[in-house]
Amino acid sequence: MRCTLGVDVGTSSTKGVLVAADGAILASTTRAHDVSRPRTGWVEMDAAIWWDEFVSITRELLSAHPDAEVIAVGVSGMGPCILLVDEDDEPVRPAILYGVDTRAGAQIERMTAELSAEEIIRVGGSTLTSQAGGPKIAWVADEEPDAWVRARRLFMPASWLARKLTGAYVLDHQSASQVSPFYDIENEQWHAPFWSQYAARIAPPQLAWAGDIAGSVTDDAAALTGLAAGTPVITGTIDAWTEAVSVGAHEPGDLMLMYGTTMFMIFTNSVATGAETLRTPSMWTTAGAFPGTRNLAGGLSTSGALTAWLKDLTDADYPQLLAEAEASGPGARGLLMLPYFAGERTPIQDPDARGVIAGLTLAHGRGDLYRAALEATALGVRHNVETMRAAGADIRRIVAVGGGTQGQLWLQIVSDVTGLVQEVPATTIGASYGAAFLAATAVAAAGEDADAEAPLIADWNPVAQIITPDAALRPTYDTLFDRYVRLYSATADIAHELAADQRASTGSATHSGGSAAHTHPTTSSTEES
Numbered sequence: 001m002r003c004t005l006g007v008d009v010g011t012s013s014t015k016g017v018l019v020a021a022d023g024a025i026l027a028s029t030t031r032a033h034d035v036s037r038p039r040t041g042w043v044e045m046d047a048a049i050w051w052d053e054f055v056s057i058t059r060e061l062l063s064a065h066p067d068a069e070v071i072a073v074g075v076s077g078m079g080p081c082i083l084l085v086d087e088d089d090e091p092v093r094p095a096i097l098y099g100v101d102t103r104a105g106a107q108i109e110r111m112t113a114e115l116s117a118e119e120i121i122r123v124g125g126s127t128l129t130s131q132a133g134g135p136k137i138a139w140v141a142d143e144e145p146d147a148w149v150r151a152r153r154l155f156m157p158a159s160w161l162a163r164k165l166t167g168a169y170v171l172d173h174q175s176a177s178q179v180s181p182f183y184d185i186e187n188e189q190w191h192a193p194f195w196s197q198y199a200a201r202i203a204p205p206q207l208a209w210a211g212d213i214a215g216s217v218t219d220d221a222a223a224l225t226g227l228a229a230g231t232p233v234i235t236g237t238i239d240a241w242t243e244a245v246s247v248g249a250h251e252p253g254d255l256m257l258m259y260g261t262t263m264f265m266i267f268t269n270s271v272a273t274g275a276e277t278l279r280t281p282s283m284w285t286t287a288g289a290f291p292g293t294r295n296l297a298g299g300l301s302t303s304g305a306l307t308a309w310l311k312d313l314t315d316a317d318y319p320q321l322l323a324e325a326e327a328s329g330p331g332a333r334g335l336l337m338l339p340y341f342a343g344e345r346t347p348i349q350d351p352d353a354r355g356v357i358a359g360l361t362l363a364h365g366r367g368d369l370y371r372a373a374l375e376a377t378a379l380g381v382r383h384n385v386e387t388m389r390a391a392g393a394d395i396r397r398i399v400a401v402g403g404g405t406q407g408q409l410w411l412q413i414v415s416d417v418t419g420l421v422q423e424v425p426a427t428t429i430g431a432s433y434g435a436a437f438l439a440a441t442a443v444a445a446a447g448e449d450a451d452a453e454a455p456l457i458a459d460w461n462p463v464a465q466i467i468t469p470d471a472a473l474r475p476t477y478d479t480l481f482d483r484y485v486r487l488y489s490a491t492a493d494i495a496h497e498l499a500a501d502q503r504a505s506t507g508s509a510t511h512s513g514g515s516a517a518h519t520h521p522t523t524s525s526t527e528e529s
Contacts, residue, residue, distance in 0.1 A: 005070045006436030008239050009050045009077035009157040011261050016057035019436040023460025027064045040506045043101040044094040047083050050157050051164050058225045072443045074435025075236035077157025080133045080178035084151040092147040099131035102351035107135035125185040125285030129349050133179035138198050158236030165233045166215030171205035172237040177287040210237035210289040211438040234442050239431035240264040241289045246434030247425045248457040253396035259404025263303035267296045267393045280391035282347035298346030298384040303377045314366040324367025330476050332368045334359045337376035347387040354495040374410050378417035379484040398422045415469040417477045426464040
């Protein structure tokens with residue numbers, strides 16, 4: 001049976017899927033894992049886990065389907081992450097994760113002062129924030145000289161899997177565009193002056209697009225994984241972008257909402273058709289997964305992580321909490337929550353923001369708290385959507401994806417709060433499915449297999465449900481959104497003071513930019529970057 005394999009390394013698990021030529025899922029499996037949080041504001045991971053789980057997942061899937069003929073392999077992973085390795089491909093330290101890791105505040109300030117915010121935005125499209133890869137590379141140089149002196153190459157989860165499978169040293173354009181400020185967004189290439197100033201000892205990876213073939217499975221990798229030597233492997237990209245591919249949300253005017261451990265949003269426009277590259281200091285401007293596309297992206301630092309925290313705290317299961325939250329009703333009986341329990345990414349870009357629950361009385365119960373948490377994430381989505389529109393984003397279609405789409409109440413609340421219609425596809429397994437699709441299209445595009453036909457994601461994964469906002473609730477949520485924005489402004493100074501106290505009491509990174517990592521173990525089955 002001809003099929004493609006897709007594997008995605010996420011924040012809380014690695015997922016793998018075998019997909020038939022028509023898009024049918026033959027088998028899937030998951031390996032749960034934890035990230036390491038050695039200090040406040042630090043979130044990192046041992047890269048050996050990524051490869052070990054890939055090998056384990058692949059062997060399990062192939063064992064379940066001994067008749068499977070894997071014609072191509074798709075890879076994907078959380079990001080932007082910074083994995084530095086030495087000349088022998090041995091990691092010099094654990095990988096530093098994406099925007100939830102806030103250690104590089106001092107480097108952000110220094111690089112912005114040295115290069116100027118205007119020049120950074122002109123070259124890379126975005127200001128430097130905790131999401132940017134460049135300052136984290138500079139942090140290793142500043143703070144861990146023994147590791148830095150050995151560093152020779154840069155990887156992210158997808159490119160690390162491609163390296164282990166094929167030996168290729170390659171990074172996709174989308175991931176590269178988040179190694180700010182080292183990537184030139186308009187010319188789609190590394191920006192040599194900035195790279196040489198801050199990362200001269202590291203060889204820049206060759207650039208490719210997410211669906212390009214990076215290489216073929218080597219004999220050594222075949223022996224470990226059970227894959228056939230010579231099987232094509234795509235370059236891959238960051239999971240949120242692969243997830244957008246999995247639901248077809250990568251055309252101009254599309255906005256993908258990814259419901260996971262964090263919430264991620266990606267708006268697509270096409271510079272190939274003459275549209276401009278959208279820029280705003282409040283969001284992230286990136287290259288797209290495909291040539292000629294650009295994205296305006298944003299993300300909440302907590303969404304599924306917040307609901308999982310409440311679940312563990314109240315010792316209740318999700319069906320109980322959802323039923324009680326639905327009974328609580330719009331507005332959570334007068335509660336308003338800021339979901340900044342791990343700081344916040346866009347649009348406020350404040351790693352020292354903290355969670356706030358306003359309006360509590362002795363009459364409130366766990367259902368009210370859970371409802372307030374769901375509404376808080378929805379208000380955060382609205383804050384991002386309005387910021388994107390103000391920057392010029394012409395949002396014409398919304399597609400929801402991720403583990404959180406399995407909960408009807410959360411979807412409905414997001415539509416009610418934002419006023420947006422959401423399309424939910426039949427398959428929401430996520431980035432691993434998108435990686436398998438990219439692998440299938442890569443083989444067909446290469447023309448090396450006469451039996452391989454280019455699939456269409458609309459055929460693989462049609463829309464299964466449409467969520468329509470309740471217009472009657474618009475005034476309620478307009479008022480709540482106004483209070484949401486004002487509550488952050490009113491409490492930010494106190495939150496920053498408390499964040500400083502937290503760093504002082506738990507040990508801090510040597511930076512001035514603040515920390516905000518959520519220290520409670522994530523038990524949500526959803527993922528994100």
